[in-house]
Amino acid sequence: MRNARAVAGAATALITALTAAACGGDGAPRSSAASAPxxxxxxxxxxxxxxxPGYDKATAAWNASHPNIQVKYTQVEPGGKGGYQKMLGAVKAGNAPCLAQVGAETMASFLIEGALEDVTDLVKDVNAKIQPWAVNTVTFGGRQFGVPVDTGPMGMFYRKDLFEKFKIEVPKTWDEFAAAAEKIHKADPEVFLTSFNPDDMYGFSGFAWQAGARWFSTQGDAWQVNVADEPTLKVAGYWQRLLDGKLVDVKPGWSDAWFKDFNDxxxxxxxxxxxMTKVLEDSIPKTKGKWAVAPMPQWEAGRTxxxxxxxxxxxxxxxxxxxREAVEFAEWLSTDASAVDGLMADGGLFPAVTGAESSPGMRAGRSFYGDQPVFGTFAESAKVVAPNFGWGPTTPALNDAFVAEVGRAVTGGGTLTDALKTVQEKAVASMKGKGLNVSQG
Known part of the structure; x- marks a missing residue:
């Protein structure tokens, strides 16, 4: 078997290396999982x-109805808090579980560590039931390494009482959003339409994703890195204008001060x-009934x-x-109607499966949002998620670079555009440091 790092310039070459042992060493990218006994x-x-949340109950439901395939669920720390390290350590020690919850942004990192089985030939029937863009997040070089369960389509949470007080219409475009930000802050300098969190790369990536960014992809034997591509810089320029006008609150995301501003x-x-539906419910309960959800503002009117x-x-x-049994359970968890409803009810997870709009969990009103069935709004959002955004194999390093450079920019050390260009350079350097073949976009 060849050395993965030596040949793994990009996903295609990497997959060839990682599956060489299962292929008899000829390098053909066949599925090692499918060729299992x-x-x-x-x-x-x-x-x-x-x-x-909810995975324990889902396991119990499966085990009660599938005596020939029993699932042993172990709750570990969330990935970034130690769960991923434990998983990778178990793979290296040869005692890893069959299945593991791995965030879409981390899949490529697991791939370059040789920690994933290629399940392409086992998931063809599953994929027909899953949002195609979600399948793309677990596919590298044309090979698939996981089954999507939940997703995070975006929308706009807003305070109905404050919009009424300041006579703000729900913005349908980002231009209208900027105008609303100016109007509300001019009326009361202590109030902002929204906040900008310089430490939240993932939130920013969602804006870039909508605009058509494609941060990572593969071509031939190289990873393509485009963290500072044209759509991303358009998003950066937009938020820069709001920052320059002091029209948005600037605080670390998830901080006590941030939630206090929402509460106040x-x-x-x-x-x-x-x-974020459940996060707001749990974090600022005193504002119950004052919130609603609307579609995400658009860059172009009439194009969603x-x-x-x-x-x-x-x-x-x-x-x-x-x-095979692992994929069978994963398919059930992701697509079975009762399992999907259970995950929505018990964990607030939004399903990756298509056609869930009519399920009870989608139609249920939530009292925090004035009994609005908010998941229905996100169901429409899930149908129109831009299909091509991709994550790379060194996400922790990318996040560190983003937090450092964007944090410096918002405190007067340059612009978001400058920051992202530096993040791009650091992203490329981190990948080359892993021995990967990289070309900048």
Whole structure:
């Protein structure tokens, strides 16, 4: 078997290297999971690691109705807090679970570590039921390494009472959004339409995603890196104008001060992903009934496209003894009507499956939002997520660079455009440091 780092300039070459052992060393990118031995005739146990709320109940429901495939679920720390390190360590030690919750933004990182099984030949029937753009997030070089479960389509959360007080119409375009920001702050300098979080690369990526950015992709044997592409710089320029006009609040995301501003009526809206639905419910309960959800503002009137932030596919980890059974469970979790409703109800997860608009979880009103069935709004958003955004193999390094450079820019050390160009350079350097073949966009 060839050395993965030596030949892995991009996903295509990397996959060839990582599957060489399963292919007999000829380098053809066949599915190692699909070529695994047939399942034994007796019951099998599939180990699964994750942390999303509701996964424990989903496991119990599956086990009660599938005696021949039993799932052993272990809750681990969220990925960035130690879960990923534990998974990768288990792969290297040869005792990893079959399935693991791996964020879409982290899949490529697991891939270059040789931690994933190629399940392309096992998921063809599954993919027909999943949003195509979500399938793209787990596909590299034409090969697939996981099954999407939940996604993060974006919309706009807004305070109905503040919009009424300041006579603000719900903005349908980003131009209208900027005009509303100016109007509300002019009326009361203590109140902002929204905030800009210099430490939130993932939130910013959602804006870039909507605008048509494609941060990472592959061509031939090289990774293409375009963190400072034209759509991203358009987004940066937009927010720069709001920052220069002091029309947005600037605070670290998820900080106590940030949530206090929401609670005190100092921030009137937030453009974010569907999972923020429950975050606001849990974090600022005193504002219950004052919020509503509207579609994400558009760059062009009459053209509807949205971005996505988040989503945690289930990946089949290297060495899985029962890949077929693992994928069978993953398919059930992602597409079975009762499983999908359970994850929405128990964990606030938004499904990657298509055609879920009529499910009870989508139609249910939420009291925090004045009994609005907010998931229905996000269901429409999920249908029009831009299809081509991609994550690369060194996301932690990319995030560190973003936080450092954008943080410097908003405190007077340059512009967001300058910051992103530096982030681009650091992203390329981090990938080359992994021995990867990289070309800048």
């Amino acid at each position: 047939a399942s034994p005739s007796g019951p099998v146990t599939v180990e699964w690691w994750g942390w999303a 009526g100092k921030i009137a809206s937030l453009v974010s992903a569907v999972w 496209v949205t971005g996505n932030v988040g989503g945690s596919p289930n990946a089949v980890l290297k060495g899985c003894a029962h890949p």
